[in-house]
Amino acid sequence: MSDAFSFTVKATDGAARCGELATPHGRVQTPAFMPVGTQATVKGLTPADVRATGAEILLGNTYHLMLRPGAERISGLGGLHAFMQWPLPILTDSGGFQVMSLSALRRLEEKGVTFRSHVDGTMVELTPERAVEIQVLLGADISMQLDECIGLPAKREEIERAMQLSLRWAERSKRAFETKLRQGYALFGIVQGGDDAALRRQSATALVDIGFDGYAIGGLAVGEPQDVMLKVVTGTVEALPADHPRYLMGVGTPDDLLQAVSRGIDMFDCVLPTRNGRHGTAFTRYGAINLANARHADDPRPLDEQNAHPTARIYSRAYLNHLTKTNEMLGQVLLSTINLAYYQELMAGLRAAIEKGALVDFVAATKEGWARGDIQPR
Amino acid sequence: MSDAFSFTVKATDGAARCGELATPHGRVQTPAFMPVGTQATVKGLTPADVRATGAEILLGNTYHLMLRPGAERISGLGGLHAFMQWPLPILTDSGGFQVMSLSALRRLEEKGVTFRSHVDGTMVELTPERAVEIQVLLGADISMQLDECIGLPAKREEIERAMQLSLRWAERSKRAFETKLRQGYALFGIVQGGDDAALRRQSATALVDIGFDGYAIGGLAVGEPQDVMLKVVTGTVEALPADHPRYLMGVGTPDDLLQAVSRGIDMFDCVLPTRNGRHGTAFTRYGAINLANARHADDPRPLDEQNAHPTARIYSRAYLNHLTKTNEMLGQVLLSTINLAYYQELMAGLRAAIEKGALVDFVAATKEGWARGDIQPR
Numbered sequence: 001m002s003d004a005f006s007f008t009v010k011a012t013d014g015a016a017r018c019g020e021l022a023t024p025h026g027r028v029q030t031p032a033f034m035p036v037g038t039q040a041t042v043k044g045l046t047p048a049d050v051r052a053t054g055a056e057i058l059l060g061n062t063y064h065l066m067l068r069p070g071a072e073r074i075s076g077l078g079g080l081h082a083f084m085q086w087p088l089p090i091l092t093d094s095g096g097f098q099v100m101s102l103s104a105l106r107r108l109e110e111k112g113v114t115f116r117s118h119v120d121g122t123m124v125e126l127t128p129e130r131a132v133e134i135q136v137l138l139g140a141d142i143s144m145q146l147d148e149c150i151g152l153p154a155k156r157e158e159i160e161r162a163m164q165l166s167l168r169w170a171e172r173s174k175r176a177f178e179t180k181l182r183q184g185y186a187l188f189g190i191v192q193g194g195d196d197a198a199l200r201r202q203s204a205t206a207l208v209d210i211g212f213d214g215y216a217i218g219g220l221a222v223g224e225p226q227d228v229m230l231k232v233v234t235g236t237v238e239a240l241p242a243d244h245p246r247y248l249m250g251v252g253t254p255d256d257l258l259q260a261v262s263r264g265i266d267m268f269d270c271v272l273p274t275r276n277g278r279h280g281t282a283f284t285r286y287g288a289i290n291l292a293n294a295r296h297a298d299d300p301r302p303l304d305e306q307n308a309h310p311t312a313r314i315y316s317r318a319y320l321n322h323l324t325k326t327n328e329m330l331g332q333v334l335l336s337t338i339n340l341a342y343y344q345e346l347m348a349g350l351r352a353a354i355e356k357g358a359l360v361d362f363v364a365a366t367k368e369g370w371a372r373g374d375i376q377p378r
Numbered sequence: 379m380s381d382a383f384s385f386t387v388k389a390t391d392g393a394a395r396c397g398e399l400a401t402p403h404g405r406v407q408t409p410a411f412m413p414v415g416t417q418a419t420v421k422g423l424t425p426a427d428v429r430a431t432g433a434e435i436l437l438g439n440t441y442h443l444m445l446r447p448g449a450e451r452i453s454g455l456g457g458l459h460a461f462m463q464w465p466l467p468i469l470t471d472s473g474g475f476q477v478m479s480l481s482a483l484r485r486l487e488e489k490g491v492t493f494r495s496h497v498d499g500t501m502v503e504l505t506p507e508r509a510v511e512i513q514v515l516l517g518a519d520i521s522m523q524l525d526e527c528i529g530l531p532a533k534r535e536e537i538e539r540a541m542q543l544s545l546r547w548a549e550r551s552k553r554a555f556e557t558k559l560r561q562g563y564a565l566f567g568i569v570q571g572g573d574d575a576a577l578r579r580q581s582a583t584a585l586v587d588i589g590f591d592g593y594a595i596g597g598l599a600v601g602e603p604q605d606v607m608l609k610v611v612t613g614t615v616e617a618l619p620a621d622h623p624r625y626l627m628g629v630g631t632p633d634d635l636l637q638a639v640s641r642g643i644d645m646f647d648c649v650l651p652t653r654n655g656r657h658g659t660a661f662t663r664y665g666a667i668n669l670a671n672a673r674h675a676d677d678p679r680p681l682d683e684q685n686a687h688p689t690a691r692i693y694s695r696a697y698l699n700h701l702t703k704t705n706e707m708l709g710q711v712l713l714s715t716i717n718l719a720y721y722q723e724l725m726a727g728l729r730a731a732i733e734k735g736a737l738v739d740f741v742a743a744t745k746e747g748w749a750r751g752d753i754q755p756r
Contacts, residue, residue, distance in 0.1 A: 083697055
């Protein structure tokens, strides 16, 4: 087994493909969903808990980790894998998205972005070079270029300006990454361009010219309707090389995953399964279920008798309702676990369907299950 | 294996003894520490997590469960064991202590206590008979009589009044429990009498005359110094039969456990390991360690390399410091786990020492470890 980063497409079904990423910390079957480990933890879950849901790769947040406990500190402790006791692959974002969305005071310049830390109030500078340096210190198997991500809707001029800046930062990121070269570690570029098809194609083409190990689609799931997002995905995928992984950042709902995989996306990350789990929503084969609803209070049935993960099978809806109503930590832990297990089960189902050339049927059957609702066979 | 409740003393060392409780849901080695599962959950931990710390019996809180989700509801769902997926023994308190400490508006009468629910504002009545009924509905292996627990210091007249009322409630609890008789389920009486040795003896003697499956010492750890508590324990134990289990309610610190076991106590419950864990304190063989302290921020050592539980061995102090500083749920989960594992390790050590007749040495070595502090051998 080589320790070089690689991506192999093993089967295709229409635009969709299933494949395998090889990274220094192991292999990842794609399409893959990455749970979000914001502050070096998937909230409430041990690494063993996360692994048991079927996850093979985690996402870490550069923005949070650079501020606390600090990239140099994590490096001194052996890197993010050792720090959080997650031995499998890690992808880190560049911090750009969260600087834009989380820090109140910030100044964007050609050089980079300067912002006020929400932790200690100091001013912090994040440049393409520093974003790469941080991710190398963390020891990420896959690093992301720094980009500027803007919300939608936005004016075309503003979208184009941010896209062009992101391209210049892409070049600088690549140059910085090359000086740190470690065998098998990967750097992905990020396509920007908002909801403008021409700008997206221009961004994708320019990134491919620079040359990255994989290509992400950023700047989506930022307020636009699903059909707008999917149109951008379709157009952008056409401009990306078939032999490189494609990563749709920050997406999404279970239906988003079905749709985007069908359009050729290989990787996803999203806080939805854990965040909504903490707020009492379960994602299941019967659709989304709000456990705070009083109708569950006397229901002895588990959430999903067919799920491979025991947490979805052994606890009653009545118990999950009780834990949700009383705001007990265990309710947040169990629903986060159940949701991550369902997301992973969905990805495994997608991979198997693509291998069999049965993706359309799988998508239809899955959506039918959601539409039927949570009336389980007894 | 009989399903009748029984208690067997297997070895003694001075006043201390080690033994075994047999209950409908299994056997418990004593001295035993019971983690507190307040609202049908040990906060943040799955039943499997709790079991893995070494716990063989849990405590459930009648006060919380009667209000939410309700005793009749839990009964309809198969009882508390099934509801929370804890298959091993459960002891429930009677609700009396928490009515006194948690409900703002309450009226105490001979018949029982009426209080305003903190959940929905309704007035709720708790009598000795209702407390027994609730605990039977929950399916507790060991039920506790309703008592009146007052804080210390208090006037002798007030202590005596509450003690006498608790004795009359003890008789009514026993009669009520007899009407519900189920093979092997147990009812414990509770000794009251504050810090007054004569009242404690009077209470203990009267309870033994009524006849219970075990005897608890209530009304301690309510503000008095440790030496006052231990004096009461010593005096009360002398008035209790050697062939019945003795349970010191709501106690305590690791040192409280050493001292009380040395004086003949068999059972304990306390929120300290989980509550303090949630607030960043670890209990270890090196004493209590405040993980929020900045000195841990770069410390790669685990909390306790010698602990049998992996959670105490695999995560660095630096990581636990980070999780504590960022108030991450996982920090609360890991420190609760580590603390429960340490409490259980302490109880296992006490049992082994009593069996070998080496209790004094074990206590001395344990206290020496705490005094030495957390400078671990590398």
